Amino acid sequence: xxxxxxxxxxxxxxxxxxxxxxxxxxxxxxxxxxxxxxxxxxxxxxxxxxxxxxxxxxxxxxxxxxxxxxxxxxxxxxxxxxxxxxxxxxxxxxxxxxxxxxxxxxxxxxxxxxxxxxxxxxxxxxxxxxxxxxxxxxxxxxxxxxxxxxxxxxxxxxxxxxxxxxxxxxxxxxxxxxxxxxxxxxxxxxxxxxxxxxxxxxxxxxxxxxxxxxxxxxxxxxxxxxxxxxxxxxxxxxxxxxxxxxxxxxxxxxxxxxxxx
Amino acid sequence: xxxxxxxxxxxxxxxxxxxxxxxxxxxxxxxxxxxxxxxxxxxxxxxxxxxxxxxxxxxxxxxxxxxxxxxxxxxxxxxxxxxxxxxxxxxxxxxxxxxxxxxxxxxxxxxxxxxxxxxxxxxxxxxxxxxxxxxxxxxxxxxxxxxxxxxxxxxxxxxxxxxxxxxxxxxxxxxxxxxxxxxxxxxxxxxxxxxxxxxxxxxxxxxxxxxxxxxxxxxxxxxxxxxxxxxxx
Numbered sequence: 070x071x072x073x074x075x076x077x078x079x080x081x082x083x084x085x086x087x088x089x090x091x092x093x094x095x096x097x098x099x100x101x102x103x104x105x106x107x108x109x110x111x112x113x114x115x116x117x118x119x120x121x122x123x124x125x126x127x128x129x130x131x132x133x134x135x136x137x138x139x140x141x142x143x144x145x146x147x148x149x150x151x152x153x154x155x156x157x158x159x160x161x162x163x164x165x166x167x168x169x170x171x172x173x174x175x176x177x178x179x180x181x182x183x184x185x186x187x188x189x190x191x192x193x194x195x196x197x198x199x200x201x202x203x204x205x206x207x208x209x210x211x212x213x214x215x216x217x218x219x220x221x222x223x224x225x226x227x228x229x230x231x232x233x234x235x236x237x238x239x240x241x242x243x244x245x246x247x248x249x250x251x252x253x254x255x256x257x258x259x260x261x262x263x264x265x266x267x268x269x270x271x272x273x274x275x276x277x278x279x280x281x282x283x284x285x286x287x288x289x290x291x292x293x294x295x296x297x298x299x300x301x302x303x304x305x306x307x308x309x310x311x312x313x314x315x316x317x318x319x320x321x322x323x324x325x326x327x328x329x330x
Numbered sequence: 331x332x333x334x335x336x337x338x339x340x341x342x343x344x345x346x347x348x349x350x351x352x353x354x355x356x357x358x359x360x361x362x363x364x365x366x367x368x369x370x371x372x373x374x375x376x377x378x379x380x381x382x383x384x385x386x387x388x389x390x391x392x393x394x395x396x397x398x399x400x401x402x403x404x405x406x407x408x409x410x411x412x413x414x415x416x417x418x419x420x421x422x423x424x425x426x427x428x429x430x431x432x433x434x435x436x437x438x439x440x441x442x443x444x445x446x447x448x449x450x451x452x453x454x455x456x457x458x459x460x461x462x463x464x465x466x467x468x469x470x471x472x473x474x475x476x477x478x479x480x481x482x483x484x485x486x487x488x489x490x491x492x493x494x495x496x497x498x499x500x501x502x503x504x505x506x507x508x509x510x511x512x513x514x515x516x517x518x519x520x521x522x523x524x525x526x527x528x529x530x531x532x533x534x535x536x537x538x539x540x541x542x543x544x545x546x547x548x549x550x551x552x553x554x555x556x557x558x559x560x561x562x563x
Binding site: 223225226228229230231232236240316317319 | 379380381399400403407408410412416427430431469472473
């Protein structure tokens with residue numbers, strides 16, 4: 070029989086929430102409202118997703134999976150774009166990037182029979198890939214803006230010497246990629262040593278033998294590793310162009326901000 | 331064919347208003363005026379780091395838009411106020427421009443170093459180890475490595491001490507004679523303008539208030555604003 074957490078046990082979780090709440094109260098951290106709101110919001114969100122997933126899992130895979138993937142990609146796009154609102158085409162770049170990534174992993178998983186085409190497998194695994202890619206794209210955008218800001222003088226110097234935008238952005242793009250990839254590589258290095266990855270934990274709790282759980286974990290970890298890299302590359306190699314106009318001139322950040330709100 | 335390297339007619343760009351001016355072949359034009367008067371913006375227009383909002387710029391008789399942009403920027407070299415060196419060695423900085431055009435000439439290095447008064451031993455030095463004056467020299471040499479026909483200088487000596495100023499000025503004079511360079515230089519130092527320039531342009535609040543031959547323009551200003559500006563130096 071499948072194991073379940075009883076409703077009473079769930080209620081006991083309130084104790085866990087009360088600990089940071091009490092700390093905030095005693096030390097006057099001003100976080101009480103945030104703690105309560107995020108706990109309630111988190112719980113409600115998860116239950117809602119649970120209900121939606123139950124509904125989607127009952128639909129034929131060819132209908133349920135595309136619906137859920139579209140929703141996930143759309144939300145992820147809106148979220149990642151927040152980091153680069155003033156940049157033109159950020160939305161489109163992220164959206165197309167996430168779609169490409171999803172097609173890429175689906176091709177890999179299904180093509181080599183790593184995952185079966187069922188909502189139970191595709192949706193949570195795609196969620197992990199899309200979520201991680203979303204974070205990577207947002208970080209890359211943020212990093213790229215910061216790099217362009219700090220290196221504006223050097224970029225102007227390069228342009229003034231006859232560099233094309235591609236040549237003038239070389240160092241900026243390299244640094245953005247570096248910054249996005251290093252934590253990703255570090256994470257893969259310590260996987261399983263510091264904390265057991267979420268998916269594996271879930272499978273083991275669900276009664277799957279650890280070796281099988283690890284195989285699944287490897288599939289998802291390597292997929293995330295590769296898609297996060299692709300995300301950073303897409304953002305870096307596409308977005309730097311929008312810091313210039315067609316006359317190979319650096320676009321004014323302030324002007325851009327005013328134009329795109 | 332006209333003797334004009336640059337011709338600006340009714341150019342407007344941000345603070346700059348209705349700028350009309352010509353720069354002759356081999357001319358040594360000094361642009362001066364209070365800060366915020368649009369001097370740097372004017373230099374950016376010649377190198378196309380920026381384009382005017384309205385008006386026309388001609389380079390060697392042709393609209394500036396007709397030229398290939400990287401090629402134009404190579405021909406009309408700009409030395410920025412801050413050196414903004416690329417964080418590698420001196421030689422990497424010197425090679426930067428010519429390598430993009432596949433025109434790097436190893437034999438030219440000695441001549442280049444000679445013009446900017448830097449010893450050959452400096453070539454492999456990381457730029458972080460250079461003094462302010464040395465950085466400015468490398469920045470000048472980096473632009474010269476492209477063998478420009480016109481040299482734009484944005485207050486290249488503003489952060490330097492008198493000794494360094496004097497020696498960079500000597501380098502520039504040597505260069506202008508040897509290369510027949512056309513120079514457009516922004517400076518706040520009127521004595522420097524008189525030492526280096528043949529033509530002066532006085533800009534205030536984005537407008538050309540007075541222009542004329544140097545040193546006459548500075549010694550005998552006609553307008554009250556230039557009189558005030560020279561009196562405050």
